[in-house]
Amino acid sequence: MNFYSSLIAQCAHTKSVTTLRAVHSHIIKSGSSYLLLGHKLIHGYIKCGCLADARNLFDEMPKRHIVTWNSMISSHVNHGKSKEAVELHSSMLVEGVLPDAYTFSAIFKAFSEMGLLCSGQRAHGLAVVLGLEVLDGFVATAIVGMYAKFGKMKDARFVFDRVLDKDVVLCTALIVGYAQHGLDRLALEVYKGMVDRGIKPNEYTLASILISCGNLVDLVNGQLIHSLVIKSGLESVVASQTSLLTMYSRCSMVEDSIKVFNQLAFASQVTWTSFIVGLVQNGREEVAVSIFREMIRCSVSPNPFTLSSVLQACSSLAMLELGEQIHAINVKIGVDGNKYAGAALINLYGKCGNVDKARSVFDVLTDLDVVSINSMIYAFAQNGFGCEALQLFERMKKLGHQPNGVTFISILLACNNAGLVEEGCQIFSSIRNNHNIELTREHFACMIDLLGRSRRLEEAAMLIEEVRNPDVVLWRTLLNACRIHGEVKMAEKIMRKVLELAPEDGGTHILLTNLYASAGKWKHVIEMKSTIRDLKLRKNPAMSWVDVDRKIHTFMAGDLSHPNAQEILEMLHELIEKVKTLGYNPDTTFVLQDLDEEKKMSSLSYHSEKLAIAFALWKTGGRTTSIRIFKNLRVCGDCHSWIKLVSLLTGREIIARDAKRFHHFKGGHCSCKDYW
DNA sequence: GTAGGGTTAG
Numbered sequence: 118m119n120f121y122s123s124l125i126a127q128c129a130h131t132k133s134v135t136t137l138r139a140v141h142s143h144i145i146k147s148g149s150s151y152l153l154l155g156h157k158l159i160h161g162y163i164k165c166g167c168l169a170d171a172r173n174l175f176d177e178m179p180k181r182h183i184v185t186w187n188s189m190i191s192s193h194v195n196h197g198k199s200k201e202a203v204e205l206h207s208s209m210l211v212e213g214v215l216p217d218a219y220t221f222s223a224i225f226k227a228f229s230e231m232g233l234l235c236s237g238q239r240a241h242g243l244a245v246v247l248g249l250e251v252l253d254g255f256v257a258t259a260i261v262g263m264y265a266k267f268g269k270m271k272d273a274r275f276v277f278d279r280v281l282d283k284d285v286v287l288c289t290a291l292i293v294g295y296a297q298h299g300l301d302r303l304a305l306e307v308y309k310g311m312v313d314r315g316i317k318p319n320e321y322t323l324a325s326i327l328i329s330c331g332n333l334v335d336l337v338n339g340q341l342i343h344s345l346v347i348k349s350g351l352e353s354v355v356a357s358q359t360s361l362l363t364m365y366s367r368c369s370m371v372e373d374s375i376k377v378f379n380q381l382a383f384a385s386q387v388t389w390t391s392f393i394v395g396l397v398q399n400g401r402e403e404v405a406v407s408i409f410r411e412m413i414r415c416s417v418s419p420n421p422f423t424l425s426s427v428l429q430a431c432s433s434l435a436m437l438e439l440g441e442q443i444h445a446i447n448v449k450i451g452v453d454g455n456k457y458a459g460a461a462l463i464n465l466y467g468k469c470g471n472v473d474k475a476r477s478v479f480d481v482l483t484d485l486d487v488v489s490i491n492s493m494i495y496a497f498a499q500n501g502f503g504c505e506a507l508q509l510f511e512r513m514k515k516l517g518h519q520p521n522g523v524t525f526i527s528i529l530l531a532c533n534n535a536g537l538v539e540e541g542c543q544i545f546s547s548i549r550n551n552h553n554i555e556l557t558r559e560h561f562a563c564m565i566d567l568l569g570r571s572r573r574l575e576e577a578a579m580l581i582e583e584v585r586n587p588d589v590v591l592w593r594t595l596l597n598a599c600r601i602h603g604e605v606k607m608a609e610k611i612m613r614k615v616l617e618l619a620p621e622d623g624g625t626h627i628l629l630t631n632l633y634a635s636a637g638k639w640k641h642v643i644e645m646k647s648t649i650r651d652l653k654l655r656k657n658p659a660m661s662w663v664d665v666d667r668k669i670h671t672f673m674a675g676d677l678s679h680p681n682a683q684e685i686l687e688m689l690h691e692l693i694e695k696v697k698t699l700g701y702n703p704d705t706t707f708v709l710q711d712l713d714e715e716k717k718m719s720s721l722s723y724h725s726e727k728l729a730i731a732f733a734l735w736k737t738g739g740r741t742t743s744i745r746i747f748k749n750l751r752v753c754g755d756c757h758s759w760i761k762l763v764s765l766l767t768g769r770e771i772i773a774r775d776a777k778r779f780h781h782f783k784g785g786h787c788s789c790k791d792y793w
Numbered sequence: 794g795t796a797g798g799g800t801t802a803g
Binding site: 160323354355 | 794795796797798799800801802803
């Protein structure tokens with residue numbers, strides 16, 4: 118018997134499973150009783166990490182000791198098998214074995230991981246009855262940790278306060294709970310209390326309290342803790358360094374977080390990620406991208422946190438190509454079902470006009486939530502896919518996800534961009550009846566735009582009256598609607614309002630100038646232009662750019678300085694003549710200058726988007742099926758009808774992003790259905 | 794013969 122015992126102990130120590138299994142079968146053959154050796158074998162299997170072997174043997178045991186129950190439960194919790202741990206715990210109670218302090222210290226974590234609050238509360242009750250709740254520090258910590266995970270901080274605090282012999286681990290558990298639920302002042306208070314009582318914080322405590330300092334943008338305390346980290350000799354501990362980085366970047370001290378990162382001896386996956394996250398949050402996207410590349414070079418694999426963050430950077434920088442590479446990484450490391458990385462990818466593809474790709478990312482997400490669904494609705498909305506947005510909106514409700522304020526902004530934008538006026542009105546009134554959603558300025562802006570553009574100007578104006586302190590953006594939205602419908606009188610009235618709010622706003626002056634110009638009121642145009650000059654307001658020059666063979670080519674209206682200007686002009690004139698045979702008739706009302714008809718015509722021909730498209734068609738020959746152009750202002754009506762015909766003529770898909778939205782031109786039609 | 798706490802996200 119002793120011989121077997123020492124053999125098992127040796128196997129457990131060296132973690133040699135094969136030998137352990139051999140010893141196990143030897144014991145069976147020898148006919149020895151399991152009563153004593155079985156427990157030893159189970160512990161051996163657990164030490165080797167073979168929970169399945171341990172469980173099989175455990176189930177065969179005629180009598181099971183509390184120590185073995187505890188080991189079985191805690192090892193399952195530690196291996197992320199909380200479901201099995203909870204089941205074991207129930208069978209233990211059914212067999213009439215009372216839990217002890219060891220059982221409790223393990224089982225509460227399993228309850229919180231399984232989201233079983235009621236079971237946790239029942240177990241807490243039992244711990245009270247057995248007198249183990251606050252007398253044993255381990256048990257108290259486990260209970261505090263469980264309530265903290267459920268966000269029940271009052272319950273956590275209630276248990277904490279009654280523990281007489283508090284130690285650093287118990288205090289840290291409470292601090293972490295507060296920090297993770299935004300109760301950072303309470304976290305600091307507990308921290309101060311523990312220090313006053315002479316309990317020395319360790320790396321776990323400092324890592325958490327730094328996060329609270331960051332959340333509070335409390336640089337003073339943050340720096341104080343930083344010096345404590347150094348004094349305690351914890352500089353080489355990764356977690357405290359990670360928290361330091363995060364603290365500095367939340368306090369907008371990017372340079373300090375870069376300094377911490379550069380001084381690190383070792384960076385874990387989480388450290389790299391935290392650094393990248395901080396850089397993106399502080400608008401340092403380029404640096405974030407280069408750090409990400411370095412992380413990959415150092416063979417540190419990214420996780421969904423990293424990927425979603427660097428994808429955000431790609432979105433801001435419109436780096437579609439890098440985004441596509443990251444998409445490939447998502448698939449490769451098997452996180453393409455992750456909602457965080459997925460939502461970031463959907464945002465990127467949506468922003469770059471690739472709705473099909475956004476949709477294919479969305480379709481493989483495993484765990485949908487409101488935010489990831491919102492991303493997809495927004496991608497549809499941005500690109501004028503109104504019906505698809507509405508369908509998804511219906512589906513989300515059927516799946517039991519409550520739409521939030523962002524959902525409604527996206528869905529109203531979808532209605533707006535697709536000209537779905539009635540649907541938009543219906544949804545808007547449904548938000549009014551839904552008391553869970555607070556109507557914001559953005560909802561009103563969308564609705565005013567929708568009504569205004571469909572010529573329901575009075576209704577739009579009434580809506581503005583409902584907004585408390587309406588801002589320039591709202592008035593300007595209405596002003597733009599007046600411009601579209603040539604409502605000069607109303608526009609002048611609104612103009613006065615706008616100039617009260619923002620007397621030197623350039624955009625407003627330009628809007629009114631354009632309105633006068635399209636109504637042919639050239640006298641007023643001249644007056645406005647001199648006002649604009651006096652105010653030193655400059656209109657942004659119209660500009661388009663196109664990415665051909667990974668190089669960006671920029672075009673300004675009438676600007677023929679491109680090295681290939683000759684070829685571009687030839688292509689442009691050829692296109693114009695060809696689309697004329699398809700019915701294109703240059704519409705000079707879009708020329709906002711008082712020129713004669715012929716000059717107007719040539720000014721129209723050299724709009725920046727026409728130049729960019731002509732260039733892309735010439736440069737790519739027949740190589741690509743789609744062309745993507747970007748414009749800083751809105752695409753004009755003449756160019757819009759011209760591009761539609763060019764898409765028909767050349768059989769290419771032309772995707773244009775203007776200042777407001779996407780236009781997908783294909784086979785002579787545009788996704789905006791001529792409503793924008 | 795067993796046990797408790799940490800850092801990254803729209």
